[in-house]
Amino acid sequence: MEEGNKIPKSASSRLCCRCNERKPALKRPKTLEQICRKCFYEVFEEEIHQVIVGNQLFKAGERVAIGASGGKDSTVLAYVMSELNRRHNYGLDLFLLSVDEGITGYRDDSLETVKRNEVQYGLPLKIVSYKELYGWTMDEIVKVIGLKNNCTFCGVFRRQALDRGAAYLKVDKLVTGHNADDIAETVLLNILRGDVARLSRCTSITTGEDGPIPRCKPFKYTYEKEIVIYPCSYCKNLNQNHTYAYFKKLDYFSTECIYSPNAYRGFAREFIKDLERIRPRAIVDIIKSGENFRISTSTKMPEQGTCERCGYISSQKWCKACVLLEGLNRGLPKLGIGRSRGLENGNGNRKDMEQNGDVRSIESKQCGSLDF
Amino acid sequence: MACNSGNCQSNCHQNEQVAENDSIPTPTTGSNDGGHQQQQGVCLKCKVSPPISSGSGGGGTGDEARFCADCFRANLFGKFRLAVTSHAMITPSDNVLVAFSGGVASRVALQFVHEMQQRAQKNYEASKDRSLPVFGVGVAFVDESSVCSISKDGVEEAIQEMKSTVSKLAPPVKQFHVVSSASLYSSGSSDEKDRLKKLIGAVDDVTGKDDLLMHLRMWALQKVASENGYTKLVLGLCTSRIACHVIAATVKGQGYSLSADIQYVDARWEVPVVLPLRDCTTQELSILCRIDGLKPSQLVNDLPSGINGLISSFVRLLQEENPSRESTIVRTAGKLTPFHFNRVPEINDSNVPLATIRRQKRYNLKPQESISSESFCPICNSPVIDSNSPSWGSPKTCQFTEFASSCCSSCQFQILPQDQLSMKEFCSLLPERLVARSKPKYNGNLDMLREQIQDCLLSDSDGET
Numbered sequence: 001m002e003e004g005n006k007i008p009k010s011a012s013s014r015l016c017c018r019c020n021e022r023k024p025a026l027k028r029p030k031t032l033e034q035i036c037r038k039c040f041y042e043v044f045e046e047e048i049h050q051v052i053v054g055n056q057l058f059k060a061g062e063r064v065a066i067g068a069s070g071g072k073d074s075t076v077l078a079y080v081m082s083e084l085n086r087r088h089n090y091g092l093d094l095f096l097l098s099v100d101e102g103i104t105g106y107r108d109d110s111l112e113t114v115k116r117n118e119v120q121y122g123l124p125l126k127i128v129s130y131k132e133l134y135g136w137t138m139d140e141i142v143k144v145i146g147l148k149n150n151c152t153f154c155g156v157f158r159r160q161a162l163d164r165g166a167a168y169l170k171v172d173k174l175v176t177g178h179n180a181d182d183i184a185e186t187v188l189l190n191i192l193r194g195d196v197a198r199l200s201r202c203t204s205i206t207t208g209e210d211g212p213i214p215r216c217k218p219f220k221y222t223y224e225k226e227i228v229i230y231p232c233s234y235c236k237n238l239n240q241n242h243t244y245a246y247f248k249k250l251d252y253f254s255t256e257c258i259y260s261p262n263a264y265r266g267f268a269r270e271f272i273k274d275l276e277r278i279r280p281r282a283i284v285d286i287i288k289s290g291e292n293f294r295i296s297t298s299t300k301m302p303e304q305g306t307c308e309r310c311g312y313i314s315s316q317k318w319c320k321a322c323v324l325l326e327g328l329n330r331g332l333p334k335l336g337i338g339r340s341r342g343l344e345n346g347n348g349n350r351k352d353m354e355q356n357g358d359v360r361s362i363e364s365k366q367c368g369s370l371d372f
Numbered sequence: 373m374a375c376n377s378g379n380c381q382s383n384c385h386q387n388e389q390v391a392e393n394d395s396i397p398t399p400t401t402g403s404n405d406g407g408h409q410q411q412q413g414v415c416l417k418c419k420v421s422p423p424i425s426s427g428s429g430g431g432g433t434g435d436e437a438r439f440c441a442d443c444f445r446a447n448l449f450g451k452f453r454l455a456v457t458s459h460a461m462i463t464p465s466d467n468v469l470v471a472f473s474g475g476v477a478s479r480v481a482l483q484f485v486h487e488m489q490q491r492a493q494k495n496y497e498a499s500k501d502r503s504l505p506v507f508g509v510g511v512a513f514v515d516e517s518s519v520c521s522i523s524k525d526g527v528e529e530a531i532q533e534m535k536s537t538v539s540k541l542a543p544p545v546k547q548f549h550v551v552s553s554a555s556l557y558s559s560g561s562s563d564e565k566d567r568l569k570k571l572i573g574a575v576d577d578v579t580g581k582d583d584l585l586m587h588l589r590m591w592a593l594q595k596v597a598s599e600n601g602y603t604k605l606v607l608g609l610c611t612s613r614i615a616c617h618v619i620a621a622t623v624k625g626q627g628y629s630l631s632a633d634i635q636y637v638d639a640r641w642e643v644p645v646v647l648p649l650r651d652c653t654t655q656e657l658s659i660l661c662r663i664d665g666l667k668p669s670q671l672v673n674d675l676p677s678g679i680n681g682l683i684s685s686f687v688r689l690l691q692e693e694n695p696s697r698e699s700t701i702v703r704t705a706g707k708l709t710p711f712h713f714n715r716v717p718e719i720n721d722s723n724v725p726l727a728t729i730r731r732q733k734r735y736n737l738k739p740q741e742s743i744s745s746e747s748f749c750p751i752c753n754s755p756v757i758d759s760n761s762p763s764w765g766s767p768k769t770c771q772f773t774e775f776a777s778s779c780c781s782s783c784q785f786q787i788l789p790q791d792q793l794s795m796k797e798f799c800s801l802l803p804e805r806l807v808a809r810s811k812p813k814y815n816g817n818l819d820m821l822r823e824q825i826q827d828c829l830l831s832d833s834d835g836e837t
Contacts (some may be wrong), residue, residue: 191618192690192697194704267693271686275623278679279579281785282623289627292757294709 018043029225029280044230048218049084055205057216060091063171067162068096068117068125070110073177075117076227077219081175082121096121097165097174099158100129102137106258128165130157134325142259145333150259152337153324160312160321166213178217181224184283185268187290192268196295203290210304211313221284225276415440417447424663434695435656441663448660451651452484459636460716461646462488462604467508469549469602469643471593472538474513474530474669476657477608481649483666485509485606486541493544511538512549512596514589518565519553519572530669537667551596553588556803571801574794579624579678580786587752590641591806597643609647612654612687615698618705619683624782629754631708640713640753653698711746711755749780750809751787751802756780772799778810 016024016036024034028043035043051057058064066081068074078096085092098114101107111127118125131137134157142150166174183203190199201207206216219227275282306312307319314320320336327335413422421440435444456462462485470485472478492506513534517527531550538548554564568588575581597605614634621630632638638645649657661668676684690697746755756778772795776788789798799807822829 187622188619191622191701191704194700196704196707199704267686267690271682274682275679278682279577282679285625285782286622288625289622289630292628294628294631295707296709 030223063093064173065095065097065166065171067176068098068114070113077177096123096125098127099161128161149337156320163212174213174215179219179222179224180283184286188268200295417443452648455648464504466603468604469510469597470606472511472513476668477610479666480657481608510547515552551592553592577786605643605645610649610652612698615701626782628757632711635710635714637716751783775810
C-alpha cells in the first residue's frame with residue numbers, strides 16, 4: 001500500500017525523469033522515480049561515489065581489501081569499487097579478501113564465485129579459512145555445539161579472520177558490503193535489545209579507527225533492492241531474487257547460510273521490508289535517526305587491551321575467539337556463551353549433580369536423624 | 373523442606389504441594405516455595421489471598437497468576453505515586469487537567485489522580501491548621517468526530533457516559549471539558565469544522581494525517597488547559613504506547629527529538645505535560661480496569677493505519693515473543709540524553725511545602741548542556757536539529773518557504789505539501805496560532821539587532837526589515 005506519490009508530475013511523465021530521452025525501465029526503489037536503465041546505473045554509481053568522497057573514506061595510494069563472500073552485496077561492491085577507482089582515479093590498490101568458514105553446500109559454492117570474480121575484475125584474492133586459523137570448520141563446530149549458538153562462533157571468528165587476512169595483505173582499510181537495510185536493521189535491533197553503546201557506533205560509516213584495521217561501509221545509503229537490481233538489465237518483477245546477471249555480467253551466489261536459524265534479526269528484517277513497501281525513505285530515516293540519537297559520550301566504553309593468548313585486540317584477558325576456541329578444544333561448548341558464571345558445563349555439571357545428590361540424600365533422611 | 377517422604381511420622385510441616393487447601397503457608401518454608409505457590413494459588417506478595425486468575429479456569433499468566441487483586445492494585449498505584457512524587461508532578465497548589473480519551477490508560481490515570489485528590493482532601497479536613505491546600509482536577513476530552521469516521525450519535529453517547537463517569541468521581545468535583553481540534557482556529561470563524569476537514573484532506577500521506585491529528589489534539593488540550601487556568605496536563609501515556617513511539621520516531625527520522633517525548637515531564641509546552649503512568653504497561657492497566665470494573669469507552673477502537681499501524685502490530689508481535697520487550701525498548705530510549713525542558717520548572721510558590729521543593733531539586737535532571745535556545749517545529753513542537761538560518765529581509769512570497777523550513781524534516785515530508793502552490797493554500801488552512809509560531813523569533817531578533825546598531829545606520833530605508 002503505497003502512500004501518496006511525492007514526485008512532482010512532469011509534463012512528460014512517460015520518459016525517464018533524469019534524461020527525459022529514454023523510456024523508463026523501472027521505478028527506483030529508493031525514490032520511486034521512473035528511470036531508464038542507463039540512468040539508473042549512472043545514478044547508482046554516482047551516489048556511491050559521492051558517499052566515498054563526501055565522507056573521505058580513502059586516501060590516494062591506500063591498499064584496500066574488499067570483504068568478498070560471493071554474495072550480491074560484496075560482488076556488486078567489488079565491481080563498483082574497481083569501476084569508480086578507475087573512473088575517478090582514487091589511486092587505490094584493491095584486493096579481494098574472502099573467508100572460508102567451512103560450510104559445505106554453501107560456502108564452498110560461493111567461494112567458486114569469488115574465484116571467478118578474481119579473474120573477472122583482475123583483483124588479487126586471498127582466502128582465509130577457519131580451518132587454517134582455528135583448526136575448526138563451522139560444520140565441525142555445529143556438530144559439537146548444535147544449532148543454537150553457532151552464529152556467535154561464526155561471527156566472532158569471522159571478525160578476527162578478516163583482520164588477520166587484512167594484516168597478511170598489509171592493507172590499510174577493509175570495506176564491507178553492509179547496505180542501508182543492514183544498518184537500519186542493526187539500529188532497530190540495538191533499540192530492541194537495550195544496547196545503547198552499540199547504538200551510538202552502529203551508524204558510523206567508518207569503524208575501528210582505533211583498532212587494527214579500520215572498516216568502511218560505502219553502501220551505507222544504498223538500498224538492498226537497488227543492489228539486487230543493479231546487475232540485471234531486465235527487471236520485470238522486483239520481488240524475485242535474481243541469480244542470473246545480464247547486462248553487467250555480474251554473477252553472484254544467492255542463498256542464505258544453511259545454518260541461519262530464526263535469528264532475532266529476522267523480526268527487524270520483516271518489519272523493514274513491510275515498512276519499505278509503505279514508505280521507501282523510511283530506511284534512510286532510520287539511519288538518520290540513529291546518527292542523531294542524543295547519546296552521552298560518557299557512556300561506558302570497554303577498555304582496550306590485548307589478548308594474552310593470541311595478541312589480538314581485546315577488552316578482557318582473553319579475546320572472545322580464544323575463549324570460544326578454548327571451550328571447543330576442551331569439550332566445553334558453552335564456554336563463553338551467555339553470562340559468565342564460571343565453568344557451567346562438563347566439570348560444572350558433575351559438580352551440580354554431586355550437590356543435588358547430597359541434597360537428595362539429606363532429603364531422604366528422616367526428620368530428627370539429621371546430623372549437624 | 374526437611375521432609376520429602378510421606379512416611380515421616382513426626383508432626384513436621386509438610387511440603388506445600390501436598391496441602392493444597394492450606395491457606396496459611398509456614399514461615400520457615402516461605403522463601404523456597406516461590407515457584408510452587410504459583411501453581412497452588414496464593415498471592416506472592418501477601419501470601420493470603422488467591423491470585424486474580426484463580427477461579428477463572430486458571431488460565432492466567434504473568435501477573436494475574438502471581439498477585440491477588442489488592443496487591444496488584446497497590447503495586448500499580450505505587451508506581452503511579454512514585455512517579456508523581458519523585459518528579460513533583462502534582463503539588464498542592466496545582467490545578468491538574470487529565471486528558472481523557474476513554475481508553476484504558478486514561479481511565480486509570482483519572483482514577484488514580486482522583487484517589488490521590490481524595491486522600492489529600494481527607495488530610496486537609498483532618499489537619500488542624502489546614503495549611504496544605506488540595507490540588508484541583510479537571511478532565512478534558514478531545515472530540516474528533518468531524519474528521520474521524522465515527523457517527524455523531526456514537527460520540528454523543530460516549531460523551532454522556534464520560535460526563536457521568538466524571539460526575540461520579542466526586543467529591544471533590546471535577547469540571548469536564550469537551551474540546552474539538554477545530555477550536556484551534558480563532559473564534560469567530562463559523563467554518564471551523566470545514567477548515568479542519570480541508571486541512572486533513574490536504575495531507576496526502578496516511579501516516580501524516582494520523583500524526584497531524586495527534587499534534588492538533590495536543591494543541592487543543594494545551595488551549596483548553598491554559599484558558600481554564602490549569603497548571604499541569606496529565607496524559608495516560610503508558611510503557612506500551614511509549615515503546616511504539618520510540619520505534620515510530622526512529623522510523624520517521626526523529627531520532628534527535630525522541631528523548632524529549634518520553635520523559636516523565638515535558639515542560640516545553642505552556643502547560644507542562646506529565647506522564648505518571650510511564651512505567652505501567654497496557655496489559656497491567658487493562659487488568660486493573662477489569663478487576664475494578666472501570667469501563668473504557670467504545671470510541672477508542674480506531675486502528676491506526678499506515679506506518680503507525682504497522683508499528684503497533686510489530687511491537688505486539690515482539691511482546692508476544694518476549695513479555696518484557698516493551699519495557700526494554702523504553703529503558704533503552706530512557707538512556708538517551710533528555711533536554712533541559714524535561715523537568716518541572718522550579719517552584720517558587722510559598723504555598724508549596726519545603727519538602728516538595730527539596731525533593732524536586734533532588735530529582736531534577738542535571739542539564740548536560742547550558743540551556744540552549746532550541747528551535748521547535750511549529751506543527752509538532754519537537755526540537756529541530758540544525759535549524760535553517762533565517763532569511764533576513766525575506767519578501768512576502770517566501771514566507772511559506774520560511775514556514776516550511778522551520779518545520780522538522782518529518783513534518784516537512786509527511787504533512788506539508790511538496791510544491792509551492794499547494795504550500796500557500798496549506799498555510800491558509802492551518803490554525804493561525806500554529807503558523808505564527810514560526811515567525812516571532814526571527815522578527816524579534818531583527819528588531820533587537822536593529823535597535824543595537826540604530827545609531828550607526830545612515831540610511832533610514834526599511835530595506836533590511
